[in-house]
Amino acid sequence: MILRLRPGTPDAKVQALRDRCEREGLRTVLSPESARPVFAVVDKAPAALAAELRADPSVEELIQPQGDWRLVHRSFRERPTTVKIGGVRVGGGEVVVIAGPCSVEGRELVLEVAQLVRRAGAQLLRGGAFKPRTSPYSFQGFGVEGLRQLKDAGAAVGLPVVSEIMDASNVPAFVDHAIDCLQIGARNMQNFTLLKAVATAGRPVLLKRGLAATVEEWLYSAEYLAHYGCADVVLCERGIRTFETATRNTLDLTILPLLREWTHLPILVDPAHAAGIARIIPPLSRAAIAAGADGVAVEVHPRPEEARSDGPQALLPAELTALVADARIMAAVTGRSFHPPPAAACS
Amino acid sequence: MILRLRPGTPDAKVQALRDRCEREGLRTVLSPESARPVFAVVDKAPAALAAELRADPSVEELIQPQGDWRLVHRSFRERPTTVKIGGVRVGGGEVVVIAGPCSVEGRELVLEVAQLVRRAGAQLLRGGAFKPRTSPYSFQGFGVEGLRQLKDAGAAVGLPVVSEIMDASNVPAFVDHAIDCLQIGARNMQNFTLLKAVATAGRPVLLKRGLAATVEEWLYSAEYLAHYGCADVVLCERGIRTFETATRNTLDLTILPLLREWTHLPILVDPAHAAGIARIIPPLSRAAIAAGADGVAVEVHPRPEEARSDGPQALLPAELTALVADARIMAAVTGRSFHPPPAAACS
């Protein structure tokens, strides 16, 4: 449950209420909000204690969320959360575009892509160094060397970088290479070992929705991250598995407006994996932002036919430029901002 | 297969090519296009005949569609089809809003709704007289009397009307009451008896996608309509059944850009049945038009809590007005038009 106290409740009183819960063996977590004290009781409270707390004059509101998550629950924060990745703000009224190659495939290529991503006006650079592949015989990524190449390219053009982590033991490598945001892929959304490890990395996390994960399960995975130490979680819808085979997956935009009510976390959309075909990504990106997404994540390649993975869903440079322009318009007509990428030292 | 002939091919030559096919027992259908002669061979042609036709100097292009539909196939027309419902144009660069009560529930109420639909700027009035209900004990609609009330309300405010037909034997009633567009509901998408009967009504048809219908099956149902006499078909996506239970259904916007390539028919989106909750319908409507839909169909009620069916997903009048404004903006930013409803005699 979440307790929202009256503005101005003294710290000692807040502490007393938390102590009351802790004495029952229930863990509490204080919200970083400033407008009023808010705290969550993460363990299940007995009805008698809930009644007692609700009756306390300092308690303005006691919320028993329908979904049982707490730290990522909308009520735990006054306003939607803005997550900072490098210098780029995600959520809270800002629309962003994340772009890059599906996989990092060499120093020169990733730099070429980074430059075109920046020129197109996207704010964040993505690229896979560790690739989760269905078949053991498919290209598995360049590993740590790929992280280095990605970070160098991002630094060269002045863009923060996002990359997928698949293994808890790699957390130090991601930190050492100053990867700005760690991505948890769809297949690992319920890899709880990985969630716990990544939560301690001190970096923002991009959490993709599993192919067949309910929204509830997705938010619980975000709650794992929050509970184990990472408050800066960005959700990313990437299509769910349905009976329809005309597209690879079905982008679930229906859930976006509800997610806004259920969590304070920013929400991105990756239209590429659902579409599976580059030419339908632009209209889907427009739709995602129109439905309320805080931005989109796409793949781009100067010569998609040479890509070692997912070439058919990579945009051409000119298509990315058009997509960024679209994102700016969609941000405007839905009352949000689209800022250019941060000033770069050398681009 | 579809044969696109060279512009200027003389009629006699066109007829000769069709006769060649018909002699093999294959039925042919001429496209209403004017730019060049185009005809479809609806039965499966032997490879030898296809080769022979392809070699004919008058044949510019012989298309063997991947999906096996013909008359609704994109290649059967030069340009996307515009369907006229009453005086309102649907498709071909025009965005429309269809609105009305879920069910027609009395002469006064439907007139009140019709007036607010017109004031809000929507171009078409919808309302259910025959209601397909899961339970035999739920309200089943006013039947023919409902058709009369709907048509009278539409006439009073000058809006063409759309209503669902569930039974082949009711075609005369729909025609007699001058219902401008007959809707085939999701549960009847593969009610082939109904499709055949409705195809002969001489009215445009709004064909909803079945809850678990693939796009291919949907287009085959449209092909039934076309084959049995109705060229003016409007498709309407209304959400598919998936594992996610947070929303009633999942709106499949992913398919929209592909549908554009597969068929020349206009495509609407009904976000209400997927959402199941009125307050998330506006962002989903924006997303639908952003993804390329030719318009949206929604439900509106001045007092949703009094509605005899689907109250929770009915918009309030002010919400409809805002939604129409949004539709106009989304049409503009995606390069399309949004025209006001036709001039009314008395509104």
Place this chain on the structure above:
Amino acid sequence: MILRLRPGTPDAKVQALRDRCEREGLRTVLSPESARPVFAVVDKAPAALAAELRADPSVEELIQPQGDWRLVHRSFRERPTTVKIGGVRVGGGEVVVIAGPCSVEGRELVLEVAQLVRRAGAQLLRGGAFKPRTSPYSFQGFGVEGLRQLKDAGAAVGLPVVSEIMDASNVPAFVDHAIDCLQIGARNMQNFTLLKAVATAGRPVLLKRGLAATVEEWLYSAEYLAHYGCADVVLCERGIRTFETATRNTLDLTILPLLREWTHLPILVDPAHAAGIARIIPPLSRAAIAAGADGVAVEVHPRPEEARSDGPQALLPAELTALVADARIMAAVTGRSFHPPPAAACS
């Protein structure tokens, strides 16, 4: 709600309780049970009336079903229902096999199949005269002539016949040709017009589950049949649409033991449409009966490669014989009976 009265409650008292409900405008239906009086109140009763009835000393049990169906609810009958099709008993501890060609394709062929079906030991003959086909260009069945051929073949070998009806206007033709059981196909499970018409035919009905129908929706469709006059409904699971594409559909056997608790109706399984491949039908048939099904419905053809529809899922005669032997064994090890087909005048 369903009221189960004490054994021996006098008729006048039963009538008084029903009158009490009817005075409130609630329709009641008496169960054909003999062990004790049972009746259903099909309309929603106010809480006060429910409390009053529950307090009546003649009322042993008042059941508010979780699912809102009444006449097909398990509690409406003392024992599971046995439906008689011709002289064959379905349900109530008897296991049956229904077999026949996918479509009736000529007098000689259907007779040949009927003879092999009887020789194999199956108790009911099936065959499609009206075929629901996804494409308008596929073979649509022989229509009324097909019904005649099927019935003649059934009569010749002494087997009752089952055939699918797609159109309310064909009810007289099915009755005139003495079709013993009318089948509602998966695509028509929520064709409420058809359900109402078929319910008045005075024949048992085989109701297939829709491809994406929940069990709840399926039982409501059975309730339509019961409410409009047909008490003899046999349910038939035939596979649901899922993300898996290795098989055509996924047979939902998981639901079988629950269905037993939710309804008194017999339940068959059609493994062929889910499997899509003949050679996996035998193990799935065993599994269906092991899970509790009252029998299976399969397709058989002496030369599957010549079948005009669904050849790949038709069993060979010898495979049908083995399947019937399996069914007999599965009936035995699950404590049920498997009777040979009824004595035939001429076979």
Place this chain on the structure above:
Amino acid sequence: MILRLRPGTPDAKVQALRDRCEREGLRTVLSPESARPVFAVVDKAPAALAAELRADPSVEELIQPQGDWRLVHRSFRERPTTVKIGGVRVGGGEVVVIAGPCSVEGRELVLEVAQLVRRAGAQLLRGGAFKPRTSPYSFQGFGVEGLRQLKDAGAAVGLPVVSEIMDASNVPAFVDHAIDCLQIGARNMQNFTLLKAVATAGRPVLLKRGLAATVEEWLYSAEYLAHYGCADVVLCERGIRTFETATRNTLDLTILPLLREWTHLPILVDPAHAAGIARIIPPLSRAAIAAGADGVAVEVHPRPEEARSDGPQALLPAELTALVADARIMAAVTGRSFHPPPAAACS
């Protein structure tokens, strides 16, 4: 591709053919078969090389599997594989029952359960020490201490033990505690890091199917295990996620007969997680074995209401005894064996 050589092909010739592939940079793996030499070329071979090999007189058959897995492909082995877990044989015509508590919850309890599992006649003891839980606030298992308790209980009654591993770093703990079979849970089916680590543990692996994994993806995950060193993989179907909510998941028995054709690995079924309700597990277990499963895995608890996880789906001791009896009968009527658990030193 897979090459099946003629019986009696000399070793030198086999080596020469493998060398031919390796020179092209293609890795090869020799099958452990003895009837004839068989080897797989795991990397994609150019068409010219395939043609050359096919023409070699020693090559009896060159198989290009439709699904792209190799080491787990049916053609890689002469006969279906039998996996030995402790002294218990799984697959190859033997039917087994795995039973135990959902989670290990204390030394005395797990011993009590182990004794009743053995008395019931099940051959393997299962129990969770590391629990993958949707919510971070749910009971996460006893960890390594749970492994110790499980193994001690198994040793006391003479049953090999199976337990789920969630973290690559725990492989040594599972080996040190002599866990006889490592289970990969549904949520980790595509946790490729874990698959690679577990493959090197030198123990048989029970690989559960993901909730929304296609059979193809599942077999690729098994191929990961085989490619990285573990030949002894047992597949376990546990229900897939569908639109139906009456049951927790839908057990996919339809796929079982196809799996037999696609892989040589043994296949178990866990009906409990799909059902979610103990009382429908017995008929589903019968159905699973009737459909061809090599056995079932279930949960049992002497007092399910006290279980810390999944109590509602735990069988009572008497129910397990009946289920084992059923399994024995189903094995018999499908032509397979059901052996009692191995002789125990002290039970």
